[in-house]
Amino acid sequence: MSDVSMNAAPVSAAPPRRDIGIKKRYAAERRFKAYGIGAIAIGLSFLVILLWTVISQGYTAFWQTEISLPVQFSQEVIDPNGQLDEATMRRANYPKLVQDAILQRLDIDPSNRQEATRAAALVSQGVRQQLAGMVRDDPAIIGTTQNIWVLASSTVDSAVKGQFDLSVEESRRPLNDMQLGWLNELEASGELQQRFNTGFFTFGASSRAETAGVGVAIIGSLYMMGIVLLLALPIGVAASIYLEEFAPKNRLTDLIEVNINNLAAVPSIVFGLLGLAVFINWFGLPRSASLVGGLVLTLMTLPTIIIATRAALKAVPPSIRAAALGLGASKNQMVFQHVLPLAAPGILTGTIIGLAQALGETAPLLLIGMVAFVVEFPSGPMSPSTALPVQIFMWANEAERAFVERTSGAIIVLLAFLAIMNIAAVLLRRRFERRW
Known part of the structure; x- marks a missing residue:
C-alpha cells in the first residue's frame, strides 16, 4: 500500500481565486481597449471616405x-x-x-x-x-x-x-x-x-456653372463672422464673469444657468425662427442682409461662449483669488487684473470654436432669406448677401452636372476655413495655456 502511494502522481494545486480574478480584469481591459481602437478606426474610416468623396469630386472646380x-x-x-x-x-x-x-x-x-x-x-x-x-x-x-x-x-x-x-x-x-x-x-x-x-473665388451667383463662384458667399460669411465676434464675445464674456464671480447663488441664477445650458442644445433652426420673428418682422431689417444673419448667429453662439468662458474662469485656482484679495486688491481688480488674464486662453478657444460652429450653419440662414440670387458683392452688412453653407445648399439643388464639382469645391473651401479656425484655437491655447 505504501508502494502504491509512493508511485502515485502528485495532484497539482488549483490556482488561487485571486489570480483568476486578475486575469479576468486584464482580459476585460484588453477587450475594452480593442473596442476603443475599433471605434476610432471606424470613425477615421468614415472620415477618410467623406474627405475622399468631397476632394475627388471637388478639386477639379479649381x-x-x-x-x-x-x-x-x-x-x-x-x-x-x-x-x-x-x-x-x-x-x-x-x-x-x-x-x-x-x-x-x-x-x-x-x-x-x-x-x-x-x-x-x-x-x-x-x-x-x-x-x-x-x-x-x-x-x-x-x-x-x-x-x-x-x-x-x-x-x-x-x-x-x-x-x-x-x-x-x-x-x-x-x-x-x-x-x-x-x-x-x-x-x-x-x-x-x-x-x-480664379473666378471660383471672385464670381457670385450664376445660372451658368462656369461663371458661378463663392466670392459673394465668402464676403457675406466674413461680414457675419465679424458681427458675431463684435457682439457675442463681449456679451458672452460679461455674462460669464457676472454669473461666475459676482452673481449670488440662488434659485434665479440656477434657473439662468440651466437655461443657458439648454440653449446650447437647441436646434439651430429655432434661432432662425426667432430671427425671422424679431429682427425681420418686428424690427423691419431687410431680408438676406448680413446684419440679420450675424445677429441670428450671435444668439446661437452666445451659449457656447458663455459655457466655455465659465469653464475657463473655474479653471483658475482659488489661490490666485485669495492671494489677490489678501494683498488688498478689490474684487473688481482681482477679477479683471488676475483671473480674467489667466482665463483668456480658454475664452479665446471657446470663442473660435463658437465662430467655427456659426460659420457652418445653414438652417437659420435659410429662414431669414439668405438664399437670394446675389450676383454683386455686398457693399456693407445691410446689402443682400449669402453665406458659404447656403451657397453649397443652393448648388446642391442644381440639376446640371457641372454644379456637382462646384458644390464639392465650395465644401472644400468651407472645410479649409473651419480647419484654419480650429487649428488656430489649438495653437493659441497651447501658446498661452498655464499649467497649474
Missing part, C-alpha cells in the same frame, strides 16, 4: 477650361456713336464678338447657321462680363484685336475633365463629333487649356 481667341473689339458693336458712353458700352453685344472670333478661328462660314451655332456653344455666355470689364477698365482697346482667354461652356469643361463618357454614340452625348473635332484641334494647338479658376 481649374477651368478656357479657349484662347483673337477677339476684335469692334467699335460698331461696342460704341457705334463714338461717345464712350458707359451705358451703351455696358449693353453692347459682347458675345457676338467672341462668336465671330471662334468662327474665324475654326474657319466656319457664318451663313452656315447650324455649324455657327455649334461653334458658338463651345464658349460661355459669361464672356459678356469679362469683355465689358476690359472695356470699362481700358476704353482704348476699342477698335483693336486682343488675344484673350475666354471661358469655355460648362459642357466643354465637363467633357475636358472627363465627367461624362465621350465613347457613347453621338445622339447620347451633349457634344457631337464635329464639336469634339474642334476641341481636339484647339487642344492640339495649345489654344484650349485648363487654367486656375
Whole structure:
C-alpha cells in the first residue's frame, strides 16, 4: 500500500481565486481597449471616405477650361456713336464678338447657321462680363484685336475633365463629333487649356456653372463672422464673469444657468425662427442682409461662449483669488487684473470654436432669406448677401452636372476655413495655456 502511494502522481494545486480574478480584469481591459481602437478606426474610416468623396469630386472646380481667341473689339458693336458712353458700352453685344472670333478661328462660314451655332456653344455666355470689364477698365482697346482667354461652356469643361463618357454614340452625348473635332484641334494647338479658376473665388451667383463662384458667399460669411465676434464675445464674456464671480447663488441664477445650458442644445433652426420673428418682422431689417444673419448667429453662439468662458474662469485656482484679495486688491481688480488674464486662453478657444460652429450653419440662414440670387458683392452688412453653407445648399439643388464639382469645391473651401479656425484655437491655447 505504501508502494502504491509512493508511485502515485502528485495532484497539482488549483490556482488561487485571486489570480483568476486578475486575469479576468486584464482580459476585460484588453477587450475594452480593442473596442476603443475599433471605434476610432471606424470613425477615421468614415472620415477618410467623406474627405475622399468631397476632394475627388471637388478639386477639379479649381481649374477651368478656357479657349484662347483673337477677339476684335469692334467699335460698331461696342460704341457705334463714338461717345464712350458707359451705358451703351455696358449693353453692347459682347458675345457676338467672341462668336465671330471662334468662327474665324475654326474657319466656319457664318451663313452656315447650324455649324455657327455649334461653334458658338463651345464658349460661355459669361464672356459678356469679362469683355465689358476690359472695356470699362481700358476704353482704348476699342477698335483693336486682343488675344484673350475666354471661358469655355460648362459642357466643354465637363467633357475636358472627363465627367461624362465621350465613347457613347453621338445622339447620347451633349457634344457631337464635329464639336469634339474642334476641341481636339484647339487642344492640339495649345489654344484650349485648363487654367486656375480664379473666378471660383471672385464670381457670385450664376445660372451658368462656369461663371458661378463663392466670392459673394465668402464676403457675406466674413461680414457675419465679424458681427458675431463684435457682439457675442463681449456679451458672452460679461455674462460669464457676472454669473461666475459676482452673481449670488440662488434659485434665479440656477434657473439662468440651466437655461443657458439648454440653449446650447437647441436646434439651430429655432434661432432662425426667432430671427425671422424679431429682427425681420418686428424690427423691419431687410431680408438676406448680413446684419440679420450675424445677429441670428450671435444668439446661437452666445451659449457656447458663455459655457466655455465659465469653464475657463473655474479653471483658475482659488489661490490666485485669495492671494489677490489678501494683498488688498478689490474684487473688481482681482477679477479683471488676475483671473480674467489667466482665463483668456480658454475664452479665446471657446470663442473660435463658437465662430467655427456659426460659420457652418445653414438652417437659420435659410429662414431669414439668405438664399437670394446675389450676383454683386455686398457693399456693407445691410446689402443682400449669402453665406458659404447656403451657397453649397443652393448648388446642391442644381440639376446640371457641372454644379456637382462646384458644390464639392465650395465644401472644400468651407472645410479649409473651419480647419484654419480650429487649428488656430489649438495653437493659441497651447501658446498661452498655464499649467497649474
